[in-house]
Every structure is written in C-alpha cells, then in structure tokens.
Amino acid sequence: MKTDIKTEVRAALLNNAALVSLLGGQRVYQLVAPKADEYPRITFFEVTNYDAAFADDVPIMADVIVQIDVWSKVSTSAISGEVNKTMKAQGWSRTSAADLYEDDTQVYHKALRYRRQYEED
Template sequence: MIDLKPEIRQALLNNAALVSLLGGSKVWPEVAPDTVVEPYITFFEITNFDDLYLDDSAATSEIHFQIDIWAKGNTATIAKEVDKTMKSIGFARTSAADLYENDTKTYHKAMRFKTYRMIEGVLA
C-alpha cells in the first residue's frame, strides 16, 4: 500500500501562493487543531486499492483523496491553487462541491482527486 499523505502535505506547503492565501502553513491530515483560524486545509485518503495486476501481483494502486478548504469567505482562489498543486503531482480532480457549515458559519469546499501509482519493486 502506498502512503501519499506526506507527499500531498509537502506539495501543498511548497505552493507559496497557497500558503500566503491561508495565512501560513495551515494544512493538516484529517483534522486541524482546535485553535486554528480559517482559512485552512484538511485532507484525507478516501480509497487506496490495487488496480493493475501483472503475473498475479498488483502493479499499481488507484488512490483517491479529498482536500477540504475551510474559510469564512470565498474559497475559489484557494481552490484554484489546490487544484494546480494536486495536478502537478499527478492527480486528476474528480469532483468539487461548495458546502456551508451552518453550525460554524464556515464555507467548506470539498475537492476530490485520484491518481494511479506504481507499486515499488513490481517491475524491478
């Protein structure tokens, strides 16, 4: 199984325009700290499964992630930077939805991406 969480977090943090829009390095896997102020990003793996088989062994994994943008205002500019970053590391966007969290009065943009990655050592 391939773990892409460190790669995704680092790619998002390496995007200087995105970090500037967030007001700092506010990107976390799964859950942000309680003390964080919007805007910020959380992300999580949705699925990660064997895809292409060669000689009865999995050669690739299909991996899906969701990136969530949390903000008190419009999320469009941040979403464009997230999309650009994810595409730069080999992901394709499969969906995006504008949501609103009534309890916290927070805008929430949910973006889903997928990629295929070779499993190390399979074709060596």
C-alpha cells in the first residue's frame, strides 16, 4: 500500500482552517504532543491495518482503523465536530466515539475511531 495513512490523516486535519483555529494552531500530533501542557490538542494513531480482500491469494484491500483523540481543558464538542467533518469528507466512517475525563490532569478527552478501506498497490 503506497498510501501513508498517518501523513494523510494529519494533512487532512491541518487543512481544516476552522479546526486549526479552534486548536489555536497546528496542534495535531502522532501519538504524543511535544508539550505535555498544550491544550487544546489532537493526537492520533493507527489502531489496525490489515489485509481485507484477496485476489489469487494476493491482498488487494487494506482495512484501516485510526483513533483521533481530542484533549481540552474545556468542552471537546466543537473540535470533535470539525474532526468528524474532516474525516467523513476523506471517506472515513466513524466506528465509535467516547467522552472521557482524565482525573489526574483534569482534561476532557474525546476518543474517536474511524475506519476506511484502501486499495493495495
């Protein structure tokens, strides 16, 4: 598969001007943010990426799930809404969403999972 999922997801999120504005800058990171106290922010990672369809015993499709986490000291609703719009525009389907609260850091956390299939090269 030629598609670099992580680069594609990050670029799509950063191309949403309303989202970048809500974040206060380009605060979209793979796995971890460089500053532990930077809020609001988004982190994301690839949950699964596996062969999903075959032709003549050769994989022709990959099934991918990514998780996008929104971290904020206040409500995550506006940011999550922009993430959702962006991901759906890129052909991703949301498979789950969970509102969480991190007691130790007093941070609101929204975990969003999306699924998409890609053609293998």
